Amino acid sequence: MQPLIGQSDPASPSDEDLAAQAAREGSDGIAFTMLMDRFRERVWRVCWRLMGTEHDAEDAAQEVFVRLFFERGKFAGRSRYSTWLHGVAIRTCLTLRRSRSRRRRRESPESGEAGLAETHADPQASPTAAVDAAHDARKLLEHLDEEDRALVLMRFAENHDYEELAEMFGTTSGALRMRISRIREKLVSKSGKMLGE
Amino acid sequence: MDVLDQLADVAVPPVPAQRSFTAGVRRKLNPRLLAVHVIEFALGATAWAVIHMTAALVAAVQYTVTGTWPRGQGPGETRGDAR
Numbered sequence: 001m002q003p004l005i006g007q008s009d010p011a012s013p014s015d016e017d018l019a020a021q022a023a024r025e026g027s028d029g030i031a032f033t034m035l036m037d038r039f040r041e042r043v044w045r046v047c048w049r050l051m052g053t054e055h056d057a058e059d060a061a062q063e064v065f066v067r068l069f070f071e072r073g074k075f076a077g078r079s080r081y082s083t084w085l086h087g088v089a090i091r092t093c094l095t096l097r098r099s100r101s102r103r104r105r106r107e108s109p110e111s112g113e114a115g116l117a118e119t120h121a122d123p124q125a126s127p128t129a130a131v132d133a134a135h136d137a138r139k140l141l142e143h144l145d146e147e148d149r150a151l152v153l154m155r156f157a158e159n160h161d162y163e164e165l166a167e168m169f170g171t172t173s174g175a176l177r178m179r180i181s182r183i184r185e186k187l188v189s190k191s192g193k194m195l196g197e
Numbered sequence: 198m199d200v201l202d203q204l205a206d207v208a209v210p211p212v213p214a215q216r217s218f219t220a221g222v223r224r225k226l227n228p229r230l231l232a233v234h235v236i237e238f239a240l241g242a243t244a245w246a247v248i249h250m251t252a253a254l255v256a257a258v259q260y261t262v263t264g265t266w267p268r269g270q271g272p273g274e275t276r277g278d279a280r
Contacts, residue, residue, distance in 0.1 A: 036222070040212055040215070040218065041212050044209075045209050048210060049209070054210055058213050058221065061218070062222045065222045065226075066222060066225045066226045066229065070229075070233075137200045137201060137203055137204050138204065138207065140200075153204065155201075156201040156202055156204045156205060157205050157207065158205075184201070191200075
């Protein structure tokens with residue numbers, strides 16, 4: 001195993017040290033494999049939240065790691081590696097969802113919206129009222145555009161704070177607060193329910 | 198309670214098995230990696246060929262116009278060196 005440079009504890013290097021090592025190594029490097037093991041679950045969570053089905057989520061998660069591999073030299077260390085990686089995962093999922101949505105519309109123009117609305121319906125779900133409400137909320141999100149939907153899911157389902165979200169979405173936390181507020185208003189008008197803070 | 202806060206109640210399914218997941222990543226990655234290497238090689242080879250072909254063409258044009266090869270490149274130089 002290659003030594004991990006700049007690391008006091010070689011047994012558990014930080015994500016940033018691994019990322020720096022991965023940027024230097026070739027196509028079969030140990031550092032990238034370690035990063036993949038470390039972030040597999042988190043990438044999976046993001047992909048499942050955004051894609052909605054296990055099949056699409058697995059495809060997207062694999063695509064995220066392929067993209068991470070090719071972009072491994074682009075991590076500049078301005079934010080935490082995990083935040084940067086979440087940004088890559090979100091952009092990958094948005095690209096895949098948009099291309100799938102376009103394909104679906106081309107193949108059957110009238111069933112496109114219905115298909116999207118059913119994306120998150122889980123046949124084993126709804127043992128409790130809370131879970132029912134959560135699924136209602138997810139259906140409601142289908143009225144949003146892709147990026148707003150991703151923002152809401154990362155904020156409320158994954159509990160990322162506004163500073164992290166700002167890094168992921170390439171904007172400021174103030175702008176994101178305003179955007180979430182507008183999204184709430186939009187959802188209130190769509191659902192007829194009160195979603196206030 | 199905010200309906201949006203309830204989004205966190207949706208259970209995420211377990212992560213796919215590591216072996217099949219990693220195999221999937223490699224299935225996607227390897228052809229693209231190969232394509233990248235082929236493109237890099239093709240671009241490098243094209244640049245090398247263009248540089249060498251251009252030098253030869255310039256020398257041929259100069260010989261046609263002036264009747265002499267550029268210094269150090271013509272057949273006369275070689276013969277002269279051999280002598």
